Amino acid sequence: METEGTGGMAKRMKSSVGEKELALQDGSTVEVSAEDNVVTSNSELVEMEISHILEKINNFTQMVSELLESGKSMLKELSNEFEERMILIHKEQMEKWQEEIKELRALDTANEETDALLQNAIYLIQNIHGGSES
Template sequence: MEGKDAELAKKRKINDMEHERTEDIGEANEENGEDEMNFSGSEEMRLGIARLHEKVEAYNQLVSEMLESGKSLFNKLSQDYEERVLMIHKEQIEKWQEEVKELRMIDSTNEEMSDRLNNVKCLLQTVHISQ
């Protein structure tokens, strides 16, 4: 239960971070647009600013790809971990079931031997009484 709660909290946090990042990008783009409208500098300055905007966009894209890659990696690791834990659980249950089977077989053998010993005891008593 705690694992699911922690996972949900983690997903909410990631979603909140992505939402904030998207809002920040939108605000930055709005500010850039306003700056460009209010800025009446030289062509060289505008080109420099445009290159910086391209770098910002490329960096934002890189970060977005890294986040997606990280999420898919963690999802795969999570699935692998879950499969491994389930496999270990299954193996342990099978081991214990085999032990239960062996104990039942031993118990059955013991019961059979106890019955035989009891029969021998009765026979010996009968022989002893008849003598």
């Protein structure tokens, strides 16, 4: 970095106890600390701020990524639970209908037996009435 004594590239802007701020020709300033002789320019401060913003971007990106993974996991669990529940509902409905079919077949069998008895009764009645006429 160039200082006050090198070709007039920098001039002293203000002075405080233990610190000096220099203005450079390009419009940036340089802070000089008397305590530790550290020179920090505005460009370095801007780079530090940019670094902080980039860190925020990385943290936010990480958080979004974790939320997406968490959301995917939650949706997968919900999807699995939904699938299991739908399968259970289907199974229960199939069992109900199978029971209805079983009851209908039993009713049909009982009806067939009753019909056969009635047909036999009609045949016997017709034979009795028909046999007494001859």
